Structures are given as structure tokens and as C-alpha cells.
Amino acid sequence: MADSVEVKVPDIGDFTDVPVIEILVDVGQEIAEEDPLVTLESDKATMDVPAPQAGVVRELKVALGDRVSEGTPILVLEPLSTDGGPPAAVTEEPAPPPPAEEPVERGDIHAQVVVLGAGPGGYTAAFRAADLGLKTVLVERYEKLGGVCLNVGCIPSKALLHIARVISEAEESASFGVRFGEPAVDLDALRAWKTSVVDKLTGGLAGLARQRKVEVVRGTGRFTGPHTLDVDGTSVSFDHAIIAVGSSAIELPGVSGMDSTDALELERVPERLLVVGGGIIGLELATVFDALGSRITVVELMDQLIPGCDADLVRPLHKRVAGRYEAIHLGTTVDSIDTSAYDTILVAVGRRPNGALIGAEAAGVAVDERGFIAVDEQLRTNVAHIHAIGDVVGGPMLAHKATHEGKVAAEVIAGHDVTFDARSIPSVAYTDPEVAWTGLNETEAKAQGTAYEKATFPWAASGRALGLGRPEGLTKLLVDPQTQRVLGAGMVGVSAGDLIAEVVHAIEMGAEAEDIALSIHPHPTLSETVAFAAELAEGTITDLYAPKREKARAS
The missing domain is CATH 2.40.50.100 (RNA polymerase II/Efflux pump adaptor protein, barrel-sandwich hybrid domain)
Known part of the structure; x- marks a missing residue:
């Protein structure tokens, strides 16, 4: 032998x-x-x-x-012998292959790619880099992978929103002739179920990291040079880095209350809850606590809920919650409200990027005064071998944007000729009803002076919406008046967030309204409201009487 x-x-x-x-x-x-x-x-x-x-x-x-x-x-x-034949004798352990030329001395751990932050963008970038054959290290300050989204954001909030919808549907079924008793809410059991949902996903990520041989280093990472990080005393060196450090909830000076992370702990259900901020996060959590029994007041600085969203999409949501909540104060500052009248205050006035918290200056990475890091279309920062993705680079602070950016950054590092050039990034408020939009909206079109035609299909004419007892919704398409190419879409109603994907695809592929209208949609479904809106744009609809197609142009 x-x-x-x-x-x-x-x-x-x-x-x-x-x-x-x-x-x-x-x-x-x-x-x-x-x-x-x-x-x-x-x-x-x-x-x-x-x-x-x-x-x-x-x-x-x-x-x-x-x-x-x-x-x-x-x-x-x-x-084995060098020609792949039977094992050959050796007199001593062979020396390891010479290391690749390195720009700096190696740290305690070295990788071709270091990803700082294990949220959706970060773990996607790390996994893609590993799949492309790059030795990858993923640095995460918390015990579980998944970042804010999986642990204290998107996932636990949607689990609780599902329960809120179940409670509301049971309540509303009385008008259909089916009555249930008052729900008995076991907060401990509800909290445990929410946690189990999170644990399944974060545990799955840990397994995926092991399968891909992604080395996970836990601790708070800060740059100490252009090719080095310090992670709670462990030095990590790298050839390339991807910054994916996300964002943090904004605090309001002088306002003492809980943020979204605290709210999702579900320690108790306050009798009266003041929600400061009528954006997506505030309204989603208001939906949860309203269903669980809190009396809700929302205060919003701007003149409508979900600022920036088209008013016609927000209107059905506003009408519904105005009938359920104690009060909605628009164009109002929190200091004009007697906050002592509420058991708890939830502050949900937005998020700020974490770019200023990672010692980026030590690596030469430019961070602006708000904490954003500028990148080019390949997600490169001003330091060519360091990329950044997600909330920290600006644009919509959305997990699904970050994951696509993460893949692009990893592929660029691996030598692929790719760029991040999304034509359409959808936004969804998982309220009741849900609100979703993508591409160009009317607010933007008017501000930019972009010409468009609008086709709006009311869900009051949808058999599926009527059967659900939720006819208040609508589906809207914006199309180019010259080419009829789809420019944008918006919808409000049950499961709007699941419907928007079809139009995202249409915009990405440069589809015209006719392409959607001629695609046979199943009946009766909410998805066919998208086809009906396209038929309205084409002037071929028979499910409504529309003698003249609605046209709108930016003024």
C-alpha cells in the first residue's frame, strides 16, 4: 500500500x-x-x-x-497518483499549492468574497458567489441568518397579518349569514407560531450555507482597510467585498415608543395604540393590532396614507380603515397629538441606511451624509473591488430588490458581463385591502410630464371579488399612448400583492396591453382583472360597457 x-x-x-x-x-x-x-x-x-x-x-x-x-x-x-491512477507512495506530506497573489497580508480568515450582512440581499449574494466557485465568507452580527426581513420584518409581520385576516374574515362572515363567536387569542401560542415560521426559514438558510460551504462569521464587522474587516476581534481579509448592511428604523426625537421590531414581539395588545407614520410599515402593524382588539389612531405628516402611491389606489384602503380605526389624522405632526391618551405609541416613520456604521472610510468607500453608498450599474462603489447592495444603496428599501442586486454583484465579481437594470420593481402594502404598484405611476408621470393612457377595471364587476365579499378593489394599467406598451400598473384589493407580478413581467419584456388582453386568464379569478384592464386599454372589453376608452395625459 x-x-x-x-x-x-x-x-x-x-x-x-x-x-x-x-x-x-x-x-x-x-x-x-x-x-x-x-x-x-x-x-x-x-x-x-x-x-x-x-x-x-x-x-x-x-x-x-x-x-x-x-x-x-x-x-x-x-x-492518488498525479495521473489519477492508483494511490502512489509519498515520502512526506506535500506542500500546499502556492497561494494566489494577495494585495494584502491575510487575516485570520481569508476569502475571495466577503459579504457583510446576511439579510436577503447578503445571503443571496453569498450563495450565488459560492455557486460560481468563489470561496465566500458571510459576516452577520446576529445569531440567525436572514437579517431584518426574515427575523423581525417581512416574514413575522406577514404571519401575523394572515392571522389578522382570518379574524377579520370570521367577523365579516356574519353579513353572509355565518356567525362565529369572539376570538380567544392566546398571545403566547400566537407568538410561538410566529417564531416557528421564522425559525423554519432561518434554519433553512443555515443549512443552505453549509451545503454551499459558505463560511459564516458571526459578529459586528467594520472595515479596517481596503481588503480587511474586523469582526469582533477576528480579522477577515478578502479579494472582493459586498456591503449588504441594510437599514435601521428612524427614531423621532422626543417621542418615546416602540418600533416595528418591538411591535412584532407581541408582548401585549394595547387598548389604545397611536401609530406615528401612515406608510406601509405603520399601516401593516396597525392592521395586526386592530384585528387583535386595539383601538387604532394613525397620524401622518403628509396629506394621504402611503405617501407617493396613487390616490385612487389608497382611497379604498383609507375608506375601510377609517370605518375601523378611532381616527386618522393626515397633514398632522405628532406633537399636535396628546400622546398621553394612548397606552402605546408605535413609531414607523421610515428607515435610514446603515452605511455610516461599518467604518467604510477605512476602505476608502464613500458614504454620503444620510448613510447611503453610491454604486454604478454593476453595484460597484467608488472602490472597484467593493460592491454594495440593498437598502444602503438607495432606491426602494425592498428585500426583493436587494436579492436581485446581490446576484448581480456576485456575478460581476465572478467575471460575468451583467448589470442591474430592472425596469420595474414592485411595491406592496400587505394591509387589508392590499395595495400594490409597479413601474410608472400617475404621481410620477405627472411630475415628469410623461404622457400616458389609463385603463381602470373596478372589482365591483369581478365575479371573484363579489364572491369574496370584497368588491372595493380596482386594477389599473398605464400604457404608452403611441405604442400601447405597458408603463406601469397599480391595484388595490384582496391579494393585490400576488397579482402585481404579472405586470412586472409584462413591463420587463416590453409587452403591450394587447399581449395581456390576448392571454387567456382563468375565470373566475382576481387575476383576470389584469386582463380586463388590458382589454379596456385596447377597447375590446365586453365585461363593462366602455363606449370611450379613458385617456389621461400628464399636464
Whole structure:
């Protein structure tokens, strides 16, 4: 038999006595150079130990749970000959291949790509980079991956909004002849269910990271140079970096209250709740607490709820919540409200980017006075090997925007000729009713002087909406008056957020209204309201009498 090589734990920085959490090979298995052998986990990172050369595993010298340090034997490997034939004898362990030329001295951990922040944009970027064959490290300050969205944002809020809708539907069914008793809400059980939803997703991400051999380093990361980060005392060096540090809730000076993260903890249901901010976050949480029994007051500085959204989309939502809430104050500042009359105040006045919190100046990355980091169409910052994505680069602060940017950044680093050039990024308020829009809206068209034609289909003419007892919605398309190409869309009603994707696709592919109108939609569904709006734009609708197609032009 050929002389065997004892494979030992290599230099793993300052880590000692770390547990073996996964053994990735079996005795008798043939492995290639750099194949992972075992996975180690410290309090800050998970790391794989790679094979120094190709060979056949003859003996395992560690078991799950064993604690190891640099130099601890892992296994015995019988090397393969260089031509791939039977194992060949060696007189000593071969030297590792020479490292690639590095711009700086390596840190405790080195990667081709470091992603700072493990929210939807960050973990997507890390996974895509790993899939493209790049050694990737993902730095995250919290214990669980997923960032604000999965842990204290999009996912737990939508779980609670589902419960709110169930409660409301049970209440409203009385008008259809079916009556239920008052709901008995067990807050502990509800909170546990919400947490279980989050845990399933974040646990899945941890598994995906392990499968892709993405090394997760836990701690708060700050740049210490153009190719280095400090993560709570661990130095991480990199060839390329992707900044994906997200945003934080804005606090109002002089206003003491909870933010969205606090609200989602669901510690109690206040009798009277003042929601400061009538945007998407404030209204979604108001929807939850209203269903659970709180008396809601909303105060909004601007002259409508969901500022920036078209007024005709907001109107059905406003009408519904005005009949359920104690009060809605528009064009009003919070200091004009007697806040002492409320048990709890929820502050939801927006979010600010975290660009100023990561020591970006040490890497030479420019951060503006608001905390944003400017990037080009390939998501590069002013430092060519450092990219940035998500909330920190401006534009809509949306998880689905960040994930697409994350893929682009990873692919650019891998040498692909790609850019982020989305024609349409949808926005959704998961209120009751939901409000969704994408592409050009009327507010923007009028401000820009862009000509458009509008076609609006009322859900009062939708058999599906009537059958649901929710005919207050509408679906609207904006089209180019010359080409009839779809420019934008908006809708309000049950499941509007699920309907908007069709128009996102239409805008991305440059579709005309006719393309949608001629696509057979299932009946009776809410999705056919999109087709009906397209038929209105084309002048071919039969489900409404429309002798003259509505036209509107920017003034």
C-alpha cells in the first residue's frame, strides 16, 4: 500500500478547542484536492477543513463533537497518483499549492468574497458567489441568518397579518349569514407560531450555507482597510467585498415608543395604540393590532396614507380603515397629538441606511451624509473591488430588490458581463385591502410630464371579488399612448400583492396591453382583472360597457 498522509487541522487563526459539527467524508471514499473533510464551529464562525490533495480516506481520527485545534489529526489519506491512477507512495506530506497573489497580508480568515450582512440581499449574494466557485465568507452580527426581513420584518409581520385576516374574515362572515363567536387569542401560542415560521426559514438558510460551504462569521464587522474587516476581534481579509448592511428604523426625537421590531414581539395588545407614520410599515402593524382588539389612531405628516402611491389606489384602503380605526389624522405632526391618551405609541416613520456604521472610510468607500453608498450599474462603489447592495444603496428599501442586486454583484465579481437594470420593481402594502404598484405611476408621470393612457377595471364587476365579499378593489394599467406598451400598473384589493407580478413581467419584456388582453386568464379569478384592464386599454372589453376608452395625459 502507498505511504499514507495524516491530515491535520491547519492554521485556523486564534481558534482553539473548537467542536467538529459535521464529518463530510467516509472511510474508503475517494476525494479530490480541496474537497471539504470536516466542518468546525467556533463562537464566531463555521469553517471547513479542505483536503490538501486527492486521495482515498483510509481512517477517520475524529468523531462528531470532538474538540480540535491546529495540528489535531483528522484522518489518514492515501494519495492518488498525479495521473489519477492508483494511490502512489509519498515520502512526506506535500506542500500546499502556492497561494494566489494577495494585495494584502491575510487575516485570520481569508476569502475571495466577503459579504457583510446576511439579510436577503447578503445571503443571496453569498450563495450565488459560492455557486460560481468563489470561496465566500458571510459576516452577520446576529445569531440567525436572514437579517431584518426574515427575523423581525417581512416574514413575522406577514404571519401575523394572515392571522389578522382570518379574524377579520370570521367577523365579516356574519353579513353572509355565518356567525362565529369572539376570538380567544392566546398571545403566547400566537407568538410561538410566529417564531416557528421564522425559525423554519432561518434554519433553512443555515443549512443552505453549509451545503454551499459558505463560511459564516458571526459578529459586528467594520472595515479596517481596503481588503480587511474586523469582526469582533477576528480579522477577515478578502479579494472582493459586498456591503449588504441594510437599514435601521428612524427614531423621532422626543417621542418615546416602540418600533416595528418591538411591535412584532407581541408582548401585549394595547387598548389604545397611536401609530406615528401612515406608510406601509405603520399601516401593516396597525392592521395586526386592530384585528387583535386595539383601538387604532394613525397620524401622518403628509396629506394621504402611503405617501407617493396613487390616490385612487389608497382611497379604498383609507375608506375601510377609517370605518375601523378611532381616527386618522393626515397633514398632522405628532406633537399636535396628546400622546398621553394612548397606552402605546408605535413609531414607523421610515428607515435610514446603515452605511455610516461599518467604518467604510477605512476602505476608502464613500458614504454620503444620510448613510447611503453610491454604486454604478454593476453595484460597484467608488472602490472597484467593493460592491454594495440593498437598502444602503438607495432606491426602494425592498428585500426583493436587494436579492436581485446581490446576484448581480456576485456575478460581476465572478467575471460575468451583467448589470442591474430592472425596469420595474414592485411595491406592496400587505394591509387589508392590499395595495400594490409597479413601474410608472400617475404621481410620477405627472411630475415628469410623461404622457400616458389609463385603463381602470373596478372589482365591483369581478365575479371573484363579489364572491369574496370584497368588491372595493380596482386594477389599473398605464400604457404608452403611441405604442400601447405597458408603463406601469397599480391595484388595490384582496391579494393585490400576488397579482402585481404579472405586470412586472409584462413591463420587463416590453409587452403591450394587447399581449395581456390576448392571454387567456382563468375565470373566475382576481387575476383576470389584469386582463380586463388590458382589454379596456385596447377597447375590446365586453365585461363593462366602455363606449370611450379613458385617456389621461400628464399636464
